[in-house]
Amino acid sequence: MTSASDLRSGKTHRDENFPVASWIIHPRHRALILAFYNFVRTADDIADHATLGADDKLRYLDLLEAELLGKGDTQPEAVSLRRAFAERAMAPRHALDVLVAFRMDVTKLRYENWDDVIHYCRYSAMPVGRFMLDVHGESTSTWAASDALCAGLQINNHLQDCAKDYKNLNRVYLPRDALAASGATVEMLGEAKSQPALLQCLHALAVRTEALLNESRSLSAEVKDFRLGLEIAVIQAFADRIVGMLKVRDPLSERVHLSKPELLVQSIGAITSEMIRRAAGRRPQTKPVAGA
Known part of the structure; x- marks a missing residue:
């Protein structure tokens, strides 16, 4: 299976309609915020992919969730966010919630x-x-x-x-x-x-x-x-x-x-x-x- 990273649209945090981890935010938070953004952006791009079939989209979203929860190390965005959460002793609840929405986008x-x-x-x-x-x-x-x-x-x-x-x-x-x-x-x-x-x-x-x-x-x-x-x-x-x-x-x-x-x-x-x-x-x- 291709890495979810390969399905990214090319859109980054600098292309959003609102600031993401801008200079306003304290530097100690920016790495975690960017890891969260990259995970969400990857999942969003999968759900919106123009040629990927619905079943494949759902498989990739399931894979991102599994690796966010520690079941594998093949998807960089999931692994990076998992490690960033671990460093701050934070649960992945909000990242798991957004995956619910992206599955809705598919179905x-x-x-x-x-x-x-x-x-x-x-x-x-x-x-x-x-x-x-x-x-x-x-x-x-x-x-x-x-x-x-x-x-x-x-x-x-x-x-x-x-x-x-x-x-x-x-x-x-x-x-x-x-x-x-x-x-x-x-x-x-x-x-x-x-x-x-x-x-x-x-x-x-x-x-x-x-x-x-x-x-x-x-x-x-x-x-x-x-x-x-x-x-x-x-x-x-x-x-x-x-x-x-x-x-x-x-x-x-x-x-x-x-x-x-x-x-x-x-x-x-x-x-x-x-x-x-x-x-x-x-x-x-x-x-x-x-x-x-």
Whole structure:
């Protein structure tokens, strides 16, 4: 069997819509975070592989899990993460959770409603935030706000890539009931520009995602680690900016990703605001959600 590493897409932590083990995070945590990222990225690339069959995808995901748990040493990403966890005496629970989501990606192509999508996020996105909090020794009381932020990031990504996911993988994360409520169909995702019914559905889902992101706004103040608080503030700013674009743009025909200059501006603004907020002892402010 080919190593899972050979199936990587070439995407790295520098290509994500959010910072991964950035300079903001303390250097003592970066190796573990990158090991976790590389494991997750490898599994994600397997689940999304264009030519690999479903049975082969599941076999590779099972192999990554087995080696993460110590049953073999043939998959570098699994072995590296296993050793990094051992050095910190951390359990692999969050890495095992994300594998649940990637198996869903192989076997589940449609989602019935919002709760169905949130259930997917429980395994695809929320474990990543929980992992970061555990790495920094934060309380599990921070998980609720983290879960909201991670789910919002995930659904932002679903909306950004809805056409690509459909065309390349026949995978649709837009809930069936939301499409039906707007009079839209899955097949509309294959067009170059959204029809009005589909655009109405996409914008409504963006508004709902914005409300979800409002639930995460307290997270930067809830964490004790100063550097992690800054990183969360940056991620929140990225998510807020992207959902704002998704509320008014058409992801089938318009750009809904942040450019490098936009990422820099958002980062500087978020770091500055968070430092001022912490110095003044103020709580983060929620934002009104138009149309919610």
